[in-house]
Structures are given as C-alpha cells and as structure tokens.
Amino acid sequence: MKIKNSILFILVFLLVISCDEKRVFDQYQSVGNAWHKDSVVTFELPKLDSKKHYNMYVNVRDNDAYPFNNLFLIVSLEHPNHQVKVDTLEYQMTNPDGTLLGEGFSDIKENKLFYKDKQNFTQKGIYKIHIRHATRQTGKIEGVSSLSGITDVGFRIESTE
Secondary structure: OHHHHHHHHHHHHHHHHHOOOOEEEEEEEEOOOEEEOOOOEEEEOOOOOOOOOEEEEEEEEEOOOOOOOEEEEEEEEEOOOOOEEEEEEEEEOEOOOOOEOOEOOOOOEEEEEEEEEEEOOOOOOOOEEEEEEOOEOOOOOOEOOEEEOEEEEEEEEEEOO
C-alpha cells in the first residue's frame, strides 16, 4: 500500500510540473489590501539564455474590492547597463457587467497580463523589472493614492520554445 501511494504521489507531482513547462520565472509580491501609488514592485530576473527568446507577463491578483474597469501600469525593464525601457500599459480587468476577469474560483482572481513577446536578454548581468500602478479616476489629474482590491503583483517569464 505504501508503494502504491508513493507512485500515485510521484505521478501527480510530475503532472503538476509538466503542465507548466514553459515557465522560466514566476514570482509574486504582496501589496496588502491596497496598492499605494508610490509603491514600486521590483523583481530581479534570473540569468537567462541569451540565445533564447522569452514572453513576459505581469500577473495581478485582485478581488471584488477593485473599483475600476481598467488597470493602468507603468512597467520598466532595467538592463544591466542601467538603460531603462519604460512602457505605460492599460489592461481591462472586468467584464461589461462589472464581474472580474481572470482565473479563480473564489472572490480572488488571477490575471496573466501580456507585457512583451519574443524578448532576448543579451547583456551580461542583472535585469530588473519595476512595476507601479498609474490608475486615475475619470476626470481627475491626480492618481489614485491607494488602489484597493489589488492584493498581489507578479511577474512571469515563459520560454517561447
């Protein structure tokens, strides 16, 4: 019986691992119950094969307290030579009826938001990703100081091969 359970555990473990073969990097950082506008989430990327290409994603976990339809992000890719490429991105976060988009069975949804495709990392050294929100209320110049409903921000890299 013990061997049977061990074999079943190994099979389930291999199934879970094999479902995500393209994952190279996948980390999250908690922002609490709200994401402050001055809070920058930073990820230090692992050493990547300079001959391969990668797709990159911003991951966001949100809940029913998220009050907007869209999410605006400023994502910076810092190269080892300290050159920084900055993108301002907009993502739709809800359906037209106001229900949250994303995966999940509870009130917390996980969104895999496309950032860049077919990127290669040719410089030697450490690459960093910096993410902050830039959400504003309609008609207001000042950004939302505390963005409720966002609980975690993540970054994911997948191999294109």
